[in-house]
Amino acid sequence: MSPTQGVTHMQDITIYQPPQHMTLDQARLAWLDEKRADSVRTADAYKSTLDDFREVLRKVGLDLDSEPALVAPIAQGWCRSSQREGVTVTPSTFNQRRSTISSFYKYAIIYEVLQNNPIERVKRQKPGKKDAAHHLSNSTVKTGLARIDRSTAEGLRDYALLSVALATGRRVSEIAGLRYKHLHRDGNTCIVDFDNCKGKKSFTNRLGVGTTRAVYAYLECVYPGQLLTLAGDTPVWVSFSDRNNRQAIGPRTLANICERYLGTSKTHAPRHTLAVTMHNHGAKITDISKALGHSDIKITSDYLEEHLSYENPLAAALEEEWGIE
Numbered sequence: 001m002s003p004t005q006g007v008t009h010m011q012d013i014t015i016y017q018p019p020q021h022m023t024l025d026q027a028r029l030a031w032l033d034e035k036r037a038d039s040v041r042t043a044d045a046y047k048s049t050l051d052d053f054r055e056v057l058r059k060v061g062l063d064l065d066s067e068p069a070l071v072a073p074i075a076q077g078w079c080r081s082s083q084r085e086g087v088t089v090t091p092s093t094f095n096q097r098r099s100t101i102s103s104f105y106k107y108a109i110i111y112e113v114l115q116n117n118p119i120e121r122v123k124r125q126k127p128g129k130k131d132a133a134h135h136l137s138n139s140t141v142k143t144g145l146a147r148i149d150r151s152t153a154e155g156l157r158d159y160a161l162l163s164v165a166l167a168t169g170r171r172v173s174e175i176a177g178l179r180y181k182h183l184h185r186d187g188n189t190c191i192v193d194f195d196n197c198k199g200k201k202s203f204t205n206r207l208g209v210g211t212t213r214a215v216y217a218y219l220e221c222v223y224p225g226q227l228l229t230l231a232g233d234t235p236v237w238v239s240f241s242d243r244n245n246r247q248a249i250g251p252r253t254l255a256n257i258c259e260r261y262l263g264t265s266k267t268h269a270p271r272h273t274l275a276v277t278m279h280n281h282g283a284k285i286t287d288i289s290k291a292l293g294h295s296d297i298k299i300t301s302d303y304l305e306e307h308l309s310y311e312n313p314l315a316a317a318l319e320e321e322w323g324i325e
Contacts, residue, residue: 024065027113031104041177041250049100053078064104068118075101076122091125098122133266135276135307141166144261154240156218158257161237162270163214165254168205169274169291170194172251172267181232183215190215203293222246272307279304 022030028050036043056078057063062070079097082089089097102119109117145162149155165175174194184191190212195202207215215236216227222238223230235248251267259265271292278288289300312318 022111022113024063024108024113027108027111028064028104030111031107034107041173046100046103049097050104053097053101064108065114068116068121071118072121075119079122080125094125098124133264133268133272135272136262136264136269138277140262141273144263147261150217153218153221156214156221157237157240158261160211160214160218161254161257162261163211164192164207165258165267165270166274167207167211168192168194169271170203170205171198171271172254174198176237176249176251176254178236179232180230180234180236183236185212185216188212197293201293275300275304276307279308 032043032047035046053075054064057066057071057074060074062074064071075098079094079101080089098119102117105114105117105119108114145159148159148162150159161175164170165172168175174197177196178192178194182193182195184193186206188209190207192205192207193202194205197203219227219236223234237249237253238246239249239253255265255267258267258269262269275288275292278291285297285300285304288304289297292300292303294300294303
């Protein structure tokens with residue numbers, strides 16, 4: 001018998017071995033899915049930003065997983081680029097783009113898709129004084145609110161929206177994202193749940209009597225006789241433009257309202273105004289920190305120092321002393 005007789009030959013069997021790590025495209029999808037859990041709008045914005053940056057890389061033969069030393073300078077130039085020729089974006093836009101792209105790299109590193117974050121080599125930009133939002137004087141706020149025509153639904157909305165922004169100090173996306181389920185009437189006041197705040201935090205504010213009255217005067221106007229049966233996901237703040245009539249407003253609308261009545265399109269101005277006004281009324285730094293949602297009092301201390309640095313508490317007394325009229 002030959003040595004091979006009696007031996008059964010088996011065909012080679014290929015056993016599927018899944019990849020040890022996600023691919024770059026899989027990491028992108030998983031990262032966007034994580035962002036979508038926070039907000040669909042946030043996920044869409046992050047997708048647009050990452051895809052735009054990736055397209056810039058591909059035009060020079062690179063991708064997100066290319067050598068960090070090559071990706072970093074391109075990221076730096078892209079962060080400050082504008083579609084309008086000769087225009088440089090603001091430091092806040094630069095930092096927002098940088099933060100978005102860096103977020104993807106951090107995610108990819110956690111899941112071992114990538115090893116390095118080239119965006120760490122790109123320095124954040126500090127906003128110049130002309131770019132930063134400042135707190136508003138009491139007279140500016142009073143005059144601005146008084147100018148709003150509350151005989152119209154749009155005027156009622158603008159008055160109520162600015163009142164909520166000033167009273168709560170919440171960020172623009174948090175205010176714009178309010179839905180009816182977030183409002184809870186409690187006597188002549190209203191408890192508002194902000195459940196999609198920065199850092200995945202949630203905050204609750206009780207509105208005062210005047211602000212509550214303004215909010216419900218507006219709601220009764222746009223949803224007459226419907227408040228007891230209104231669906232929870234109904235937007236609180238609706239657009240009155242022909243294009244987006246009765247749809248939820250976005251941050252841009254709030255910026256326009258601030259500019260129209262308060263003289264600034266910086267949507268952080270109401271937030272800064274709340275903090276400084278509380279300080280001027282003798283509020284404890286712990287109360288101001290709580291109102292702003294800061295995780296550390298040191299953050300609030302630095303915040304107030306920045307916004308009070310150009311104020312002279314004796315200015316009025318000195319003017320009187322010198323006879324300045």
